[in-house]
Amino acid sequence: DAGITQSPRHKVTETGTPVTLRCHQTENHRYMYWYRQDPGHGLRLIHYSYGVKDTDKGEVSDGYSVSRSKTEDFLLTLESATSSQTSVYFCAISVAGSRPEAFFGQGTRLTVV
């Protein structure tokens, strides 16, 4: 999986609680992404990062924040989890912004009850 580790792999949390998902890469790639995957919607971009402390919003960013303090780590935070955020979350990395090829982690299954 191209040196990408997501943690935790599974999490169940209660509505209203904060949750942080972690993505760690060993490839030193500049670009990192967080996607969510839901049946009928495919993969949708939440946030992405193009360098340390450089992040931007994707198409479904409401309710999510991210941080990247080191090249290798990209954190996704749900400030106050809602049931609509139950999903599988994937982190991805890419070598260069000019090329579309991305490498994905194994995913984190998050359930908000």
Add this chain to the structure above:
Amino acid sequence: GENVGLHLPTLSVQEGDNSIINCAYSNSASDYFIWYKQESGKGPQFIIDIRSNMDKRQGQRVTVLLNKTVKHLSLQIAATQPGDSAVYFCAESALSGGYQKVTFGIGTKLQVIP
């Protein structure tokens, strides 16, 4: 994820036959078109991409065809094997603010019949 295959278009193919997975895209300005494979419980895996100025590209046992006139993309898998069973996503990519913004389709589930 494990449930990604639910409610998806499904293609059933006999082992050894060729598979053709089709995709329609929407953005005429896309720079690249990409195919990903996702096995149950795993993240998507890059298969092959094609630049918008090409109409065909071949990889190992796979061929991608691009028809810009009708905005259609296809992935052909030769001699389909049981290990090819997965969900296949097409995606289109356009340069946006210095990076390739990728939009994924909902996927097609490929079932290989032994």
